[in-house]
Amino acid sequence: MxxxxxxxxxxxxxxxxxxxxxxxxxxxxxxxxxxxxxxxDILLQGSVAQNCTVDVTTEAAAGSLPLTTAGAQRVQVGTVLQNCNKKVGYTLAVTSANCAAAPTGAKVVDSVSTEYLAYSGEFANPTTGGSTASVTGLLASACAGQTGRDVTNAKIISETSTVFVNFTGNTGLAAGTYQDTLTITMNVK
Structure with missing residues (x-):
């Protein structure tokens, strides 16, 4: 330089x-x-589809409720197997076919005599996702907004809730076949 x-x-x-x-x-x-x-950049991306299912199994006792046995009865009538990969969660709603007919509330009814026996529903749940372990009094006096299980912020794989009906037997019921239908629906959040 x-x-x-x-x-x-x-x-x-x-x-x-x-x-x-x-x-x-x-x-x-x-x-x-x-x-x-x-x-x-290479964007790597994949999708996982929502897969939320409910499988209700009816227990044999649901078809032979001890309606005339005196005193309080708690009968296991079904199980609800649940799977849901959506972590936001879901609810299990329960409805009764006879609930809205007077008097309001769940009841088994004999279509011939029109006599009935009132009952309430109960869910025993795993506590994953904040679920309440025992939900009682379902459908006793209200027909809408009845939630047996509420899951929030959890992925559920093969968990089972147990469904019971609670009633007081009545030895004075007329002869006949007393029926109602419970429907359990999974509502994903």
């Missing part, structure tokens, strides 16, 4: 080349990038 002293030339060269004691040099780019690379 003409017109520069050796000292100035070394300082000017230091901006472009740094000499390391082993004799290996590292070239610095003027923009300050030590190691620069060109990059393009």
């Amino acid at each position: 003409p017109g520069m002293t050796r000292k100035k030339w070394l300082l000017a060269g230091a901006a472009a080349v740094v000499v390391i004691g082993t004799g290996v040099g590292l070239v610095l780019r003027p923009d300050g990038c030590d190691i620069c690379q060109a990059a393009n």
Whole structure:
């Protein structure tokens, strides 16, 4: 570099080349990038479909309720197997076919004599996702908004709730076949 002293030339060269004691040099780019690379992104993505199911199994006792046995009765009438991969959660709603007929509330009714026996529903639940372990009094006096299980922020795999009916037997019922239908519906949030 003409017109520069050796000292100035070394300082000017230091901006472009740094000499390391082993004799290996590292070239610095003027923009300050030590190691620069060109990059393009690859977006990796996949989808998992919502898979929420409910499978209700009726217990044999549901078909032979001890309606005339005196005293309080608690009879297991079914189980509800649940699976739901949507972590927001779901509810299990329960309805009765006879609930809205007067008097309001769940009841088994004999279609010939029109006599009835009132009952209430009960769910025994796993507590995953904040579910209440025991929900009682379902359909006793209200026909809408009856929730047997409420799951929030949990993925449920093969969990089972047990369904009971509670009633007081009546030895004075007329002969006949007393029926009602419970429907259990999973409502995904």
